[in-house]
Amino acid sequence: MLLEMTGASVFYGNIRAIENISLTVPEGGIVTIIGGNGAGKSTTLRAISGLSPLKTGEIRFRGERIDTLPPEKVVARGIAHVPEGRRIFAELTVEENLRTGAFLRKDYQAVEDDLGKVFDRFPRLKERRWQMAKTMSGGEQQMLAIGRALMTDPKLLLMDEPSMGLAPVIVEEIARIIEDINAQGVPVVLVEQNAELALELADYAYVLDTGSLSLEGNARELHNDDHVRAAYLGI
Template sequence: MLEIRNLHVHYHKVAALKGIDITVPNDGIVTIIGANGAGKSTTLRAISGLVPISQGEIVFSGKRIDRLAPEKIVGLGVAHVPEGRRVFPNLTVEENLRSGAFLRSDKAAINADFDDVVRHFPRLKERRKQWARSLSGGEQQMLAIGRALMSRPKMLILDEPSMGLSPVMVQEVARIIRDIVERGVPVVLVEQNAEMALRLARFAYVLETGSIALKGPAHELHDNEHVRRAYLGG
C-alpha cells in the first residue's frame, strides 16, 4: 500500500532522513522504533506532506504523494494521529470527531461512521458533549484516533500513541490498534514503547540517526541482541 524509496529530509542543512526505504503492505502493522531524534516522527510527517522531502519518492496505492498538499493526502486515504494527540481543546468531543470528516460530503455515511466510532469508543459516547480539554490523556488519545477514523482512512499512521499514558491505558491503546487492523485498516506505528510495538507489529524497522539500521519480522527483531540491549532494557 505504501512505498518509501530513498527518502531524504533536511531541516535547513541538517539531514534528518538519509535515504530510507520502507514498505507497508495492505494489511497488518508496520512499526518504526528508535531513539529520540532518530527520524521516526519526521518519516510520518513526510508521508503526510507536513515536511518537504529533499530526495526520493513516497507512493501510496500506486500514486506519488510526496509533492501533494496534506489535505490531498488525507483525501487519498492517509490519516495521521500526531504525537501529543493535538485534539481541539475548545471543541466538544462530538465536534472533534466530526472535524475528522471535513473533506467528506456524504452526510448519511458520516453519521453512520460517527455512530460506529462512539460504539467502538464508549467513553467518547459518554463524554460527547464535554469539552475535549476536560478529558484525561487516555481519553484524548481515543478521541484523536476516533477523529482520524472519521476520515474513513485506507491507512492509519500513529505517532507515539502510548506516550504519557498509564500502563492500563497503554494496554487499552494496544487493544484499539489491534481492533483497527482487524477492521481492515493497515497501521504504521511509531512507538517509544518498543516492547509493545514489536509485539503488535508484523514487520519492524529500526531507525538510527536518520538511517535504517535493522529491519525484519517484528518477532525476530524482538529477539535481536542489539534491539534488546538498546530498546528493550536488556
C-alpha cells in the same frame, strides 16, 4: 504494495532528519518504526502525510506518487495521521473534534454512520460527546485523536507515540484498540518509543538510528535480536 517510500530524505534547514529511507507497507497488518529520541521516526510519518517535504526520494500510495501533494490531498487519498501529543482541538467538544476528521468528506450519511461506529468503539467518547475536549484525561484524549482519524475513513492509519504519557492500564487499552482497528481491515504504521509494545503489536519492523535505517525484519525476530534487545528493550 499499499505504500512505498524510496530513498526519502528530509532536512530542516541544514539539519538532516532522515536520509535515504526506503520502506514499504503492505495491504493489511501493522508495520512499526522504532528507534531512540531524534532518530527520525516522527519525521518519517510527517513525510508520508505531506507535512515534511522531501528533499530527495519519493512516496507512492497505491501506485500514485503523493510526496508532491499538500497534506489535505494526502488525507483525501485515505491516509490519516494520529500525531504525537494527540493535538486535539481543546476548545471544541468531543463530537466537534470528531467531525473535523470528516471535513473533506461529502458522503453525509456515511459520516453519520462512521460517527456512530466511533461512539460504539469508544463508549466513553459517546458519554462525553458534548464535553470540552480539554477537560478529558490523557487516555480519553488519545481515544479522541484516534477516533478523529477514523472519521476520515482511512485506508492507512499513521500513529505517532500513542502510548506516550499514559498509565500502563491505559496503554494496554490503546494496544487492544490498535489491534482491533487493524483486524477491521485498516493497515497501521506505528511509531513508538515503547519498543516492547511496538514489536509485540507489529508484523514487520524498521529500526531507525540517527535518521538512517539500521535494521528491518519480522517484528518477532527483531524482538529476539541481541542488538535490538540491548539498545531498545533494555535487556
